[in-house]
Amino acid sequence: MKLEAIPGAPQDGDLEFVLATEKEFEEIVSMSHGIYGGLDYLPSRYHSWVNEKDRMVVLAKKKGDVIGLISMFVVDGGETALLEGLRVAPWERGRGIAGVLQRFGCQLVKHRYPSVKVMRLTRDDKLTPKELNKYKVISKQGILLVHFNAPELSSRLSSIPLPPGPSRPSPPILLSPEEVQGVFLERGGLLKDLLPNQTLIQDWQPFQASPGNHDLLRRKSIRWMADDSIRPRVASLCTAPFPVPAGPLCFYLNIDVFGSGLRGAQEQLLSHLAAHVPLLPADVKCQLFLPPSMWRPMADFCTNVLGLKLDKGYTEQYLLEADI
Structure with missing residues (x-):
């Protein structure tokens, strides 16, 4: 299923967003190789994620190849969207794709679940001043x-x-x-x-x-x-x-x-x-x-x-x- 494009996509103009399916699994594993010091949870969760109620797994594709992923999971009685699994292929990092994916995910979840008020996520790396301005530490x-x-x-x-x-x-x-x-x-x-x-x-x-x-x-x-x-x-x-x-x-x-x-x-x-x-x-x-x-x-x-x-x-x- 192809999704509607959003403003702010990379300027090369050939990025598209699709909902994830079972068939992209091998591409996701290959793109994510080596992350989290060998503790990557996504290979064990991907198949259940794409079928989970109130969860949307969105892929960014470029020339038909998967180069990014984000998951938005609606919890707390429809009030909260959990951002999980955000990742970008190593050869595409530094081009703003993560930000575009996140903005797209937020727009999509708000469109499908108007009751959602906040986005929550967990991180284990140092937060930059820019991120501290963007997020509230709970x-x-x-x-x-x-x-x-x-x-x-x-x-x-x-x-x-x-x-x-x-x-x-x-x-x-x-x-x-x-x-x-x-x-x-x-x-x-x-x-x-x-x-x-x-x-x-x-x-x-x-x-x-x-x-x-x-x-x-x-x-x-x-x-x-x-x-x-x-x-x-x-x-x-x-x-x-x-x-x-x-x-x-x-x-x-x-x-x-x-x-x-x-x-x-x-x-x-x-x-x-x-x-x-x-x-x-x-x-x-x-x-x-x-x-x-x-x-x-x-x-x-x-x-x-x-x-x-x-x-x-x-x-x-x-x-x-x-x-x-």
Whole structure:
């Protein structure tokens, strides 16, 4: 399906926009080779994205070849468009195509979903002064990236002790779908003081903590935990692992942590690892997103207690917003 051209396209005049289909998959993978340090999620998500309700994946083509991609996903009861997957082919960068794609995506989503008020996105790179003028920084989380061999860790996971410290009267709780709504998604719910700016970030996707997102999140393969179902101090969610291009058999495991209870965060990390690691055949890149103040003690726990390898130092995930 060909889409209407918009003002501001590159001056060579031969750029066209089309909705993505299954057949462009190989072109997308080739164009994106090497990005995100081998942690590119798009090969594992592309096929579901092109068929997902309330999502538009737009490609920029030049002389019939794909040179750019952007996805706009409408959430929060139709009020928010999430910008994801923005990328431009290496040989076309620096020509303004990313900006044109983004403007086109915003115009398209506003045309199809008039109720959308804002665009949100997450980033992990330094923001330029120009970008800080363009976007409002809603919140930020620390990023902790570690790696390990799954069979090796699995062989000793059950014998790893928690460091000495205050212990809660009961182990962390694996939440049912009904408990998820009460803990995470009710307005003014149990996590209202723990979530950054009342926002639940799952696998780089920010959602308002509201019941309107419950069905959408329920369709995902997420493992939800809290240290207490009545008065939680820390909660977490773990996305199902998926393969990434970092190695022949390499999986990515993404865990988002909210709150301030270090002991509870450690217990929940061990629980998420115990649930997934025995099922994985080889190497794993595990990325934890957590309050900045928790980064150092969790990094020490991962390296000194769990024996995981730290891939890089402290970096941050920014949640950004702009009006549409």
